[in-house]
Amino acid sequence: MTLPTSTRAAVLVEHGAPLELQDLPLPETIEPGAALVRLVCSTLCGTDIEIWEGKMSFPGMLPMVLGHEMVGEVIAVGEGAHDATGRPLEIGQRIGWSESVCGQCFGCTVLREPVFCQRRGYGFMQRSDVPPFATAGLSEYAYVTPGAQKLILPDEVKDAWAAMAGCAAKTVLRGFDRAGGVRVGDTVVVQGAGALGVFATAVAKVSGASKVITVGGPDERLEIAKRFGADHTVNISAGSEGIVTQVMELTGGAGANFIIDVAGAPSVGPEAIGMAAARGTFVVIGSTGPVGEPFPLSGIMGKELTVVGSINGDVSDYFHAIEFFRAFADRYDWDALFSAPVGLTEASECIVHMHEQTELKAVVDPRLG
Ligand SMILES: [Zn+2]
Ligand SMILES: [Zn+2]
Known part of the structure; x- marks a missing residue:
């Protein structure tokens, strides 16, 4: 398969304005430990809405691609790439990933708390006009950096559940765990x-x-x-x-x-x-x-x-969120949390709906258009 050299993405150019559909370049080479995925599902989180409206903002953060709860299918793998449990990544696998951490800073080493990594790469930490351009959820393809903690997803955990595990669910589980x-x-x-x-x-x-x-x-x-x-x-x-x-x-x-x-x-x-x-x-x-x-x-x-x-969560919390959904797949009607999936072109409307609280959890499947 010839790898794509660019990806369509919904880009936040200005707070409060509709997202712009743009073509973003994809990295030419997949670094060791990295992967390129085709996104199959992104769920929107409250933070996406806060960033969109400008409630959460800092200088130089725009333009950016929103979405930090997502699932992708691996289409290219860098040398030695593996998931957080040590399993090698292979083309065709369905993976999710937690934000990237450096493993070298005070937060990573002395505190041993990845959520305090000073170089944490996490959705809004990545501008869409500098390499590696597309790392977030509202995109057709995404580059999963070497430092991002990846998980090969079990079949029992549906796309939207696994996406939600990437932030909302892991954040809640960490809160319970911290206490x-x-x-x-x-x-x-x-x-x-x-x-x-x-x-x-x-x-x-x-x-x-x-x-x-x-x-x-x-x-x-x-x-x-x-x-x-x-x-x-x-x-x-x-x-x-x-x-x-x-x-x-x-x-x-x-x-x-x-x-x-x-x-x-x-x-x-x-x-x-x-x-x-x-x-x-x-x-x-x-x-x-x-x-x-x-x-x-x-x-x-x-x-x-x-x-x-408790703030957000790391790959340990993410792993437990995935296992929670696997263990309790039949306990509740999890699908009732999510709206029907829409394409990238409708992502802007989803954000407005979530802002107006008329939608609980929006789902974007970039393959739908
Ligand atoms: Zn760090
Ligand atoms: Zn979030």
Whole structure:
């Protein structure tokens, strides 16, 4: 097969503007450890939307290709390329990959935490006008760099699930893991009913929570959360005080043992502290914004709460997300999380839909046009 020398990609040229379909060059040689893939599925993540609208921005980041949850079919392999479990990469395999890390910086070596790699290559860290040009999801082909941690995907894990494992699912699993997991029998509150919230609801339930309460909105999303393990839901229209009151009632006055923020609303802090049980744990994953509403530290002290932050995830979290979907493939109707796949030409509309919260998780299959 003759390898393509360029790829069609949906490029973000200006925040808030429609994506531009462009032809981007592909690297002429595949470096040792690298691969070239034809993308078969990309799912959009909240971060893509925040970058699109300019909520997340830094100088010199544009132009760029959005999409960092994706699955591709290998069409060329660099010398010695293998996946994160040591299996050699071969043409025709279906792979996913985690962001690239350098293995040499303070974060990689001293902290031993790839999420703190100072040279982390991750979707928005790659401009589309400098080599290797196309490494992200909203593209027909993508170059998977030597430093990107690849995984050969098991057949049981569908494309969209595996794509979602690449960021949303691994981020949620890392949050649970950072906090030591749910103790069987605990009451869990999930703050947020977007794709992460629904997934976190399911994870809490299969982890053995006695009661999972999902807080969010609108009602249609809360109905989805119920299908994914929520025993109760609380609509955020109740306001902070109403939310806390309802959770306290639903927990017999004790409060929740485990609260996980995947909403990032300014009010999640005071609400979590207010509804936490004594000795409870509060995991912060969703609060990407700079400011939240103030809350008294005495609430953390008085209840002896544990507060844990968690950002994104590394290939270990990604591996576990893939295994989670494999193990619990039949437990929930995972396909219900995703919209029907559309082509690259419709990616812009998907972003607007997700921004307006009329779509939970958009799926782009670049082969569709
Ligand atoms: Zn590093
Ligand atoms: Zn993401």
